Amino acid sequence: MTLPVFSPAPTPVAGGGFDDADYDSFIKKVQAKTGIKLADYKPEQMRRRVSTMATRSGFHSFMAYYNAMERDAELLAGFLDKMTINVSELLRNPNRFDDLVKKVLPPLMAQRKNAALNIWSAGCSYGAEAYTLAMLMHEISPAVPHRIKGTDIDTEILARARDPRFNSADMLNISPERRAAHFPSAGADAWTSAPHLRSKCQFAKHDLLAGPYPKAEYDLILCRNVVIYFTDPAKERIYRGFYESLKPGGVLFVGGTERLSDHRAIGFELQIPFFYRKPL
Ligand SMILES: C[S@@+](CC[C@H](N)C(=O)[O-])C[C@H]1O[C@@H](n2cnc3c(N)ncnc32)[C@H](O)[C@@H]1O
Numbered sequence: 001m002t003l004p005v006f007s008p009a010p011t012p013v014a015g016g017g018f019d020d021a022d023y024d025s026f027i028k029k030v031q032a033k034t035g036i037k038l039a040d041y042k043p044e045q046m047r048r049r050v051s052t053m054a055t056r057s058g059f060h061s062f063m064a065y066y067n068a069m070e071r072d073a074e075l076l077a078g079f080l081d082k083m084t085i086n087v088s089e090l091l092r093n094p095n096r097f098d099d100l101v102k103k104v105l106p107p108l109m110a111q112r113k114n115a116a117l118n119i120w121s122a123g124c125s126y127g128a129e130a131y132t133l134a135m136l137m138h139e140i141s142p143a144v145p146h147r148i149k150g151t152d153i154d155t156e157i158l159a160r161a162r163d164p165r166f167n168s169a170d171m172l173n174i175s176p177e178r179r180a181a182h183f184p185s186a187g188a189d190a191w192t193s194a195p196h197l198r199s200k201c202q203f204a205k206h207d208l209l210a211g212p213y214p215k216a217e218y219d220l221i222l223c224r225n226v227v228i229y230f231t232d233p234a235k236e237r238i239y240r241g242f243y244e245s246l247k248p249g250g251v252l253f254v255g256g257t258e259r260l261s262d263h264r265a266i267g268f269e270l271q272i273p274f275f276y277r278k279p280l
Helices: 020-034 043-056 062-071 073-083 094-111 128-140 155-162 176-182 232-245
Strands: 118-122 147-152 201-205 218-223 246-254 269-272 275-277
Touching: 020 043, 020 062, 020 073, 043 062, 043 073, 062 073, 094 128, 094 218, 094 246, 094 269, 094 275, 118 128, 128 147, 128 176, 128 201, 147 155, 155 201, 218 232, 232 246
Parallel strands: 118 147, 118 218, 147 201, 218 246
Antiparallel strands: 246 275, 269 275
């Protein structure tokens, strides 16, 4: 798991490194090389994070750091790894998942006549959210082949999601009964996901800022603790994309600190806090 770095930003050198022009050149170059639009991430946080990484690697400007990444694939891979924050855990915010199971899924599943649901965990990190859903859906309807697609911009984290190793911190909210039923031991302080969870989950690379947003494909979309790093216009584009990708009656589940600033303007109705429904 990559932990966020919150060291203070290096002091900008007047007319030199880490100034606005330097950052603008850096984000243009990174987008041209990797397709990642750093301009859509909140500039204060992203700038601080990148300047800390650059300084730690011994560079005195954003562009000196970029030029070195051009020559050194390992430095580039390290940068891409650290600029995405992969913190997650199983059953993260259990009360919200309680609401999902007790208040959101029953009417949704009744409306779909108990057929398999198509679920998207957007910004899935190492898969804890996708496997949480697989566990809950298995508990609700073990014989129904619900499909859960986990996507992330970070290819290395997706490789971990396909063959997960959860540690005791990941497992904090998982009861001993659930642990025994769904997460077999994989060594000291390590648990993995059981085959009946894996068979429900698929993982693929997807950049929420670039799309695509397939039309009316999902019954439920989870996007939690991902858009907090994005600018307001970028968030708005993403939420409109999710609206497109939900089937009528489908639900968007957002993180515990997240709100859609004007869900009605997009077309959503607020079902209960943190759950937005696309009308039938
Ligand atoms: C803090 S984790 C959230 C994991 C999970 N949703 C949860 O709430 O536990 C944020 C994830 O968003 C991913 N991410 C960042 N920018 C992204 C983008 N543009 N498109 C898709 N995923 C992105 C990161 O790679 C990271 O794995």
